Amino acid sequence: MNRQHPHYFLYIFTLIAMATWGLSWTNAKILGMYGDAPLMMFWRFVIATLSFAPIVYFTKNSFSINSKSLRFIALNALFMTSYNYFYFKGTQIGLAGAGGVLVTTLNPINTAILAALLFKLPLLKKDIIGMILGFIGGGMIMEIWKMDINLLFQSGNIFFILASLSWAAVTIITSRSKEILHFIPYSFWSFGIASLMSLLIAIDQPLLAVFQFDWIFWLNMMLLAIGAMAFATTVYFLASVRLGPQKASAFIFTVPVTAMLFAIIFLNEELTISITIGSLLAMFAVYLINKRPS
Numbered sequence: 001m002n003r004q005h006p007h008y009f010l011y012i013f014t015l016i017a018m019a020t021w022g023l024s025w026t027n028a029k030i031l032g033m034y035g036d037a038p039l040m041m042f043w044r045f046v047i048a049t050l051s052f053a054p055i056v057y058f059t060k061n062s063f064s065i066n067s068k069s070l071r072f073i074a075l076n077a078l079f080m081t082s083y084n085y086f087y088f089k090g091t092q093i094g095l096a097g098a099g100g101v102l103v104t105t106l107n108p109i110n111t112a113i114l115a116a117l118l119f120k121l122p123l124l125k126k127d128i129i130g131m132i133l134g135f136i137g138g139g140m141i142m143e144i145w146k147m148d149i150n151l152l153f154q155s156g157n158i159f160f161i162l163a164s165l166s167w168a169a170v171t172i173i174t175s176r177s178k179e180i181l182h183f184i185p186y187s188f189w190s191f192g193i194a195s196l197m198s199l200l201i202a203i204d205q206p207l208l209a210v211f212q213f214d215w216i217f218w219l220n221m222m223l224l225a226i227g228a229m230a231f232a233t234t235v236y237f238l239a240s241v242r243l244g245p246q247k248a249s250a251f252i253f254t255v256p257v258t259a260m261l262f263a264i265i266f267l268n269e270e271l272t273i274s275i276t277i278g279s280l281l282a283m284f285a286v287y288l289i290n291k292r293p294s
Helices: 008-031 037-058 067-093 096-119 125-142 155-176 183-201 207-212 215-243 245-267 273-290
Strands: none
Touching: 008 067, 008 215, 008 245, 037 067, 037 183, 037 207, 037 215, 067 155, 067 183, 096 125, 096 155, 096 245, 096 273, 125 245, 125 273, 155 215, 155 245, 183 215, 215 245, 245 273
16 A cells, blocks of 8 residues: 555545435434434444444454443443434434534534643644634535524524534544554444443333334435444544544544535535535545645
8 A cells, every 4th residue: 555645545435434424414304204313313223233243243353342441432332322312303303404514514623622632632733724614614515694593503403513522522532442442343332332321211212113114214224324323433433543533533524515415416405606615625624634744
């Protein structure tokens, strides 16, 4: 592999993973029509755990973990659970489009700030410029100047802000786990423990009712559980470990771009000049934050 680009393939897989996250906002909105957030998040974690078990086995990783690993996994699972609750709740009662942009643009900024405060990781000038451009790009994609500020921060969208903070914590915890446990069993057990945590929240839900739902529900659930979680989240965990929390979270700036592309393809939404410029700014933000300093 080219020494100047040691993470070339990881960059490609991370971008593909971000595309599945872009699609996931549409998936979550559709699933919200079938049931409440606790029910959806429980089955998402269960299916993700089951689909990931063969990966642990065929990659010859051990399922066993020690007490030190368990502390990292449990903490990560807690924030993954909180993220998914806020994510589903926000798409169910809030503005899904605004929330998607809010979360994906705030994630890298919150992660970089938390990393700088907790671990004294430096924020270079290019990183700060990249975060500002990513935030501006997300605002342009959303056409924020057309929105009522009170509407933007209505109760549903508060869930999106909480989701962003939860995901920043997930990124930080995962990046610090690389010395403790390989990312594949780390992902499996994070999903598994999050399933148990979700069960506690969804205990009063009709858990078996999902088997009466139609194929549209199952298609969107599989895309969320296997595509956006088992595949994309694990790739993101790997990126957090190999690239660091700031660089990994920068890829999230591309999610609004892919989310808009899927909306144009499947929902016939219009591609405006502001959306085009915002998308380019978001992509450039990823380049800046991942660019090696001179």
